[in-house]
Amino acid sequence: MTAAALTPGAGARRDGAARARLRFRRRAADAALWSACAAALALVVAPVVWIVADVASRSLVHWHWSLLTRTTVGQGGGLANAIVGTLVIVAGVAVVAGTAGIGGGIYLAEYASERGGSLLRGASEVLAGVPSIVLGYLGYITLVVALHWQFSLGAALIVLSLMVVPYVVKATEVALRQVPASYREGAAALGMRSGYALRKVVIRPALPGIATGLIVAMAIALGETAPLLYTAGWSDHFPTLHLTHSPLGYLTYVTYVFYNEPYASSHQLSHLAALLLIVLVLILIVASRLLVAATQRHAADRT
């Protein structure tokens, strides 16, 4: 330690230098974090933009409105049968997986014992982990072949619902668990039966979460191909709405199978089906946002 270092002037200088170093380190860390965030954002946004742009550029040049009205004929024609088929499948999944999944989620969040809860939760997680092609094959050998349902709407709905029901269960359970305990307490203190309190008080703030889970499930069902190839088959005609012996068309089939055909007309339909799938997913997302906004009217806006 020199005498100079002990003078007040030198101390102040050294202090200034240390502060400058500190400021530089802070700014560097700040910049690094910001670039990391920007990169992460780009990683999410760029593929979305790329996919939408690519699909749109390949498909829109072939767009004609009769796509929506005409059914498929061989390798050409329209997509009306596939559009209606996809909508029927998604609606059916919403009903089947929605009922089972919301019921299961309510059971897990409100009534399940320790053991029953972990059993159901574990089963649900395993189900979510089973590859969709395996579920499809299972549906094929049991429903389509063994039960003689043949390719059918019923087989498709059961297999697809099995596939997405874990998402609905999880979303429902999480949404109900996030409902403030004070609502349940307040309801109980008023002498409400627990089922009544659930219906009238507790479920309301959980609805956006449940709806979001259901819409995620519908979006997955919308885009699923493998299990449907095994269970729904394909048809050039509109779906009959019979549950068995009723093969039906759907958009993912067109996107996947028609792309592997050596015809320009089937490639065009494949790209157009992909575009329609993206549009339908977008509609589902917007619908979920609107639903959330509508149900939040009386939600607690505590932050």
Added chain:
Amino acid sequence: MTHSLAAARTDGGNSRRAGAQIPGSRSRHPDLLSPASTRAGVAAAPPALPPVLKTRDATMGFGLKTVLSSVTLEFRRGTINAIIGPTGCGKSTLLRAFNRMNDRSPTFWRRGSVEFEGCDVSAGTPDPLELRRRVGMVFQRPNPFPMSIRDNVVAGVRAHRLAPRRELAAVAERHLRQVGLWDAVADRLDDSPFRLSGGQQQLLCLARALAVEPDVLLLDEPTSSLDPATTEIVEALLRTLTPRLTLVLVTHNLAQAGRVAGTTAFLYDGRLVEAGETRQILAAPREPETVSYVTGRIG
């Protein structure tokens, strides 16, 4: 024990006078003045009426933990009663024993009796839902439901089907007027309650609790999250509820007990240390723990 006796002796004149003011409880509990005893009776005029709420040797807890030991206490009809004591002394557990809110926890257990109108609350008559209708509760933090202001007030009325649908609006108005909230919310009954101030939300919760026409209202530190002005409004409102209702008020705030409560029970470490007229408890406590608490040395 010796220091308890010493404390009682230094204040002997006072406590004897205070004891004489509550003859009913003295005759029922001859050991009221014994400092070692955790038994005491809370009495208020007129002594002839039977108590609405009563515990005898009530010991309770959760799992392995004993929260309250051998509490014997009674609250008379139409009175305002405070339960005071430091955090963790068992005030809330005692309060929640009366409407069986503790039973919602699977590890809760209880010995001794906790009675509402002469029947043990766990006896099944009235059933727990009816018990909770007649023994209402207001919580520390306002907890309006996620529904409109009007629906909040009549939520319990609907649940118990106390009024036909066409009268619900009138029921809502009557109870909003009762808590003095009507003028503030009359033009936004269909709005969310979460835009109201904290004090207004608490008044709304009071209106909701009153709308099911309870006999008893349990209040768990109902003003601890409110500003002094709103606290004053709530306290004034509480005074208007007697003698039709019996109020039991858990509070941290000794001054509040002094302002609204006729009788006060002091809990310390799971025991009922002392109970009696609020004036006596605050001004001339008999037990050394009470002295320490009311003078601010503990809690």
